[in-house]
Amino acid sequence: MINGKIGKKRKAYIILMRTAMILSTALTASLVIFLLLYVLGRGLPNVTLELLTTKPSYLAGTIGILPDILNTVYIVLATLVIVIPLGVGAAIYLTEYAKNKKVVGMIEYAAETLSGIPSIIYGLVGMLLFSNNFGTSLLAGALTLVIMNLPTVMRTTQESLKTVPQSYREGAFGLGAGKWRVIRTVVIPGCVDGVVTGCILSIGRILGESAALLFTAGFAHALNDIISGLVSPGATLTVALYVYAKEEGEFEVAFAIGAILMILTLLINLSASLVQKYFAKRRNI
Amino acid sequence: MSEIMTAKDLCLWYGNTQALKNVNISMPEKSITAFIGPSGCGKSTFLKTLNRMNDLIPSVRITGEVCYKGTSIFDKSVDVNELRRDVGMVFQKPNPFPMSIYDNIAYGPRTHGTTNRVKLDEIVEQALRGAAIWDEVKDRLKKNALGLSGGQQQRLCIARALAVQPQVLLMDEPTSALDPISTSRIEELALQLKEKYTIIMVTHNMQQAVRISDNTAFFLLGELVEYGKTEKLFSQPKDKRTEDYITGRFG
Numbered sequence: 001m002i003n004g005k006i007g008k009k010r011k012a013y014i015i016l017m018r019t020a021m022i023l024s025t026a027l028t029a030s031l032v033i034f035l036l037l038y039v040l041g042r043g044l045p046n047v048t049l050e051l052l053t054t055k056p057s058y059l060a061g062t063i064g065i066l067p068d069i070l071n072t073v074y075i076v077l078a079t080l081v082i083v084i085p086l087g088v089g090a091a092i093y094l095t096e097y098a099k100n101k102k103v104v105g106m107i108e109y110a111a112e113t114l115s116g117i118p119s120i121i122y123g124l125v126g127m128l129l130f131s132n133n134f135g136t137s138l139l140a141g142a143l144t145l146v147i148m149n150l151p152t153v154m155r156t157t158q159e160s161l162k163t164v165p166q167s168y169r170e171g172a173f174g175l176g177a178g179k180w181r182v183i184r185t186v187v188i189p190g191c192v193d194g195v196v197t198g199c200i201l202s203i204g205r206i207l208g209e210s211a212a213l214l215f216t217a218g219f220a221h222a223l224n225d226i227i228s229g230l231v232s233p234g235a236t237l238t239v240a241l242y243v244y245a246k247e248e249g250e251f252e253v254a255f256a257i258g259a260i261l262m263i264l265t266l267l268i269n270l271s272a273s274l275v276q277k278y279f280a281k282r283r284n285i
Numbered sequence: 286m287s288e289i290m291t292a293k294d295l296c297l298w299y300g301n302t303q304a305l306k307n308v309n310i311s312m313p314e315k316s317i318t319a320f321i322g323p324s325g326c327g328k329s330t331f332l333k334t335l336n337r338m339n340d341l342i343p344s345v346r347i348t349g350e351v352c353y354k355g356t357s358i359f360d361k362s363v364d365v366n367e368l369r370r371d372v373g374m375v376f377q378k379p380n381p382f383p384m385s386i387y388d389n390i391a392y393g394p395r396t397h398g399t400t401n402r403v404k405l406d407e408i409v410e411q412a413l414r415g416a417a418i419w420d421e422v423k424d425r426l427k428k429n430a431l432g433l434s435g436g437q438q439q440r441l442c443i444a445r446a447l448a449v450q451p452q453v454l455l456m457d458e459p460t461s462a463l464d465p466i467s468t469s470r471i472e473e474l475a476l477q478l479k480e481k482y483t484i485i486m487v488t489h490n491m492q493q494a495v496r497i498s499d500n501t502a503f504f505l506l507g508e509l510v511e512y513g514k515t516e517k518l519f520s521q522p523k524d525k526r527t528e529d530y531i532t533g534r535f536g
Contacts, residue, residue: 167380175393176370
């Protein structure tokens with residue numbers, strides 16, 4: 001019975017399924033590797049010092065992406081400066097202070113829904129709300145990105161606040177500490193890793209965002225400092241990639257930017273997992 | 286011996302469930318009072334009422350009176366943080382903060398405004414000595430408290446509670462998560478501490494109540510059934526239910 005016909009049929013079935021799974025794994029892996037190698041292979045040879053350190057010049061006919069790099073840095077900084085206090089503050093209020101659990105649940109649900117909306121919709125709203133008021137500028141772009149990232153930062157912070165054991169809070173209250181002192185000295189240090197990870201992932205999202213910025217931040221490649229940069233229009237790396245590829249046919253530059261963005265994303269994901277490891281290690285002494 | 290904490294007609298509800306029914310008790314200072322009773326009888330709830338830790342649970346409703354040194358602890362003029370400073374608490378499971386041993390002990394004094402380094406050093410040493418753990422940790426005060434064993438952690442938590450110089454120490458089954466050796470160390474410690482502090486302790490372990498407490502209160506279904514001198518309650522219980530419980534007929 002054990003080695004009979006059913007056994008053979010089953011054996012064939014197992015081999016078939018295993019082959020199918022190996023094939024799909026191989027296909028997935030090779031697609032990823034192909035994409036990585038293709039972009040890096042076409043992009044990296046074009047990443048020159050001149051490209052990284054100059055601005056484009058129509059007179060000399062050269063292209064440099066320094067303004068786009070700086071614009072990206074400015075927009076990341078501006079977004080984080082606004083989104084972290086707002087998101088962390090909202091998370092602390094919702095998890096530690098808010099009494100009406102029904103309303104909290106609704107807000108959490110809304111935040112989760114918001115983070116799944118296509119970014120181009122944020123762009124549309126941002127254009128009407130911010131660009132129409134402060135003009136097309138990095139600031140308008142940053143504000144749009146704030147709305148986009150707020151739910152993520154708030155939710156990741158909330159989740160890590162919830163992981164702080166109730167017994168820590170009880171211990172501190174039992175010593176006569178007030179609510180805010182308990183939050184500041186016991187709860188927040190216990191959830192820093194979640195906040196930091198949320199921020200790093202937000203940086204990743206900001207770096208990779210283009211649709212929302214096409215509407216709001218503009219396409220300029222002027223070299224600015226952070227203040228004048230924020231109030232004038234400017235292209236980030238992703239937007240510059242779009243412009244060079246779609247409107248100027250400069251595919252070498254586009255692929256160079258693509259390679260840079262890929263490496264940056266890799267670094268960001270790496271630092272997110274390093275941060276998590278660091279805090280996990282510290283927690284277990 | 287004067288009474289330091291008293292309760293009068295105390296009732297407590299969690300939502301619609303009544304957890305305490307007309308509890309009347311007065312506990313003398315510088316002694317150990319033990320609360321015994323089966324799980325869910327309200328003894329821990331009552332203990333947590335004594336320094337208003339139940340405030341943290343939103344659905345709790347309380348009627349009646351609890352007085353600490355003659356003042357109602359529910360009075361609007363009472364600062365709950367000051368109350369908890371005077372009436373400290375040690376929990377069932379050791380709960381040191383994830384920081385250094387030193388910072389754990391200094392947490393309370395810092396909360397109440399002591400920042401002077403020399404003074405803090407002194408308080409930390411005194412508290413650790415008071416909790417009979419100084420010799421074990423004096424060389425690693427800067428190490429994370431979570432690296433200590435369970436029994437050491439619980440003595441650290443007692444030291445942390447002592448560091449704010451409380452009058453009363455509430456202990457919620459402080460040895461139920463510990464091994465027998467750690468348990469006997471905590472019991473010895475409790476006997477030493479009653480020279481200076483009033484200890485009110487919930488315990489599941491009747492032998493423990495007999496070994497260390499001066500007075501025992503027996504709770505059942507939210508009622509204080511019997512309260513009196515420990516040796517009397519265990520040798521000549523007045524109430525049939527107490528007798529049934531201490532002879533192991535239920536619980």
